[in-house]
Amino acid sequence: MTNQKSNRPVVLVGCGRLGSAILEGWLATSTVDPGDLIILTPSDKPATEAARARGARINPPLDSLANARALVLAVKPAKWREAIVPTLDPLPQDVAVVSVMAGVKAADIAGIANRPVARVMPTTAVAQARGVASVWSEDPEARGLARSLFEAIADVVDLPDESVMDAATATAGSAPAFVYAFVQALARAGEAQGLSRDAAERLARGALRSAGAGAETGAPLDELVARIASPGGTTRAGLDAMEAGGDVQRAAEAAVNAAVARASEISG
Ligand SMILES: NC(=O)C1=CN([C@@H]2O[C@H](COP(=O)(O)OP(=O)(O)OC[C@H]3O[C@@H](n4cnc5c(N)ncnc54)[C@H](OP(=O)(O)O)[C@@H]3O)[C@@H](O)[C@H]2O)C=CC1
Numbered sequence: 001m002t003n004q005k006s007n008r009p010v011v012l013v014g015c016g017r018l019g020s021a022i023l024e025g026w027l028a029t030s031t032v033d034p035g036d037l038i039i040l041t042p043s044d045k046p047a048t049e050a051a052r053a054r055g056a057r058i059n060p061p062l063d064s065l066a067n068a069r070a071l072v073l074a075v076k077p078a079k080w081r082e083a084i085v086p087t088l089d090p091l092p093q094d095v096a097v098v099s100v101m102a103g104v105k106a107a108d109i110a111g112i113a114n115r116p117v118a119r120v121m122p123t124t125a126v127a128q129a130r131g132v133a134s135v136w137s138e139d140p141e142a143r144g145l146a147r148s149l150f151e152a153i154a155d156v157v158d159l160p161d162e163s164v165m166d167a168a169t170a171t172a173g174s175a176p177a178f179v180y181a182f183v184q185a186l187a188r189a190g191e192a193q194g195l196s197r198d199a200a201e202r203l204a205r206g207a208l209r210s211a212g213a214g215a216e217t218g219a220p221l222d223e224l225v226a227r228i229a230s231p232g233g234t235t236r237a238g239l240d241a242m243e244a245g246g247d248v249q250r251a252a253e254a255a256v257n258a259a260v261a262r263a264s265e266i267s268g
Pocket residue numbers: 013014015016017018019040041042043044074075076077079082083084100101102103121122123124173174
């Protein structure tokens with residue numbers, strides 16, 4: 001649902017790494033009309049300046065929130081209470097609170113906000129309208145609104161239950177960093193085989209880009225692997241070595257399990 005001229009503002013609270021990425025994605029895709037955007041941020045950022053230039057309101061008087069349809073909470077989990085409390089008096093009762101925070105439970109937010117809450121877990125590639133975003137809410141309207149804010153900038157994955165949001169956070173929200181770490185390890189291994197550092201990093205980065213292009217075709221992951229791994233060839237030899245002893249699977253499980261465990265600590 002793009003180019004919404006609803007005249008009911010969308011409020012973005014927090015414009016750091018993820019908030020700026022969401023804002024850039026919205027502006028690029030006209031998901032929210034800039035005139036309908038209100039951004040609450042302690043400090044100006046390049047993305048807030050770009051939004052201001054297109055008509056968004058940055059830190060206006062809080063009574064401007066009186067007709068808001070959504071409040072997107074993009075602050076650190078430790079900051080959300082102090083960020084949301086000043087907005088509650090002016091916000092209308094039917095506003096949906098859309099949290100993109102890792103770990104923080106919808107019931108905790110609803111307990112303070114006393115409004116419908118949706119949870120969304122995006123990746124920062126929403127800035128390029130190429131993210132992925134898990135969405136959950138027990139309120140169908142809030143879920144629909146959350147979907148409408150992310151579907152132009154991300155592949156939206158509806159979750160059946162909030163209990164799997166931490167797993168989604170680990171498998172997508174955090175996972176680009178896990179993939180970068182693996183690509184960095186590949187570059188180091190190439191360097192150890194005689195490439196210069198610069199060449200190894202360019203080649204590994206190019207491999208990541210190539211893998212991303214394949215993933216974007218939507219072909220199944222097994223098929224993408226098979227397209228590259230000629231029988232008896234170099235790739236098959238590398239895959240066999242990676243799979244021997246289950247080290248890659250163990251590393252992925254260690255990363256996902258630790259991220260899930262951290263999310264439940266944040267929620268506590
Ligand atoms: N980064 C990522 O890839 C992802 C992050 N998330 C989630 O997004 C949330 C934000 O993370 P991230 O963007 O990385 O963190 P950042 O620290 O980059 O951004 C948080 C922003 O919140 C702002 N802020 C602090 N207090 C307030 C307040 N009272 N009102 C308004 N804004 C405030 C800060 O402003 P200032 O800069 O002026 O201090 C800062 O820019 C987290 O909850 C995280 O779990 C989810 C998925 C992916």
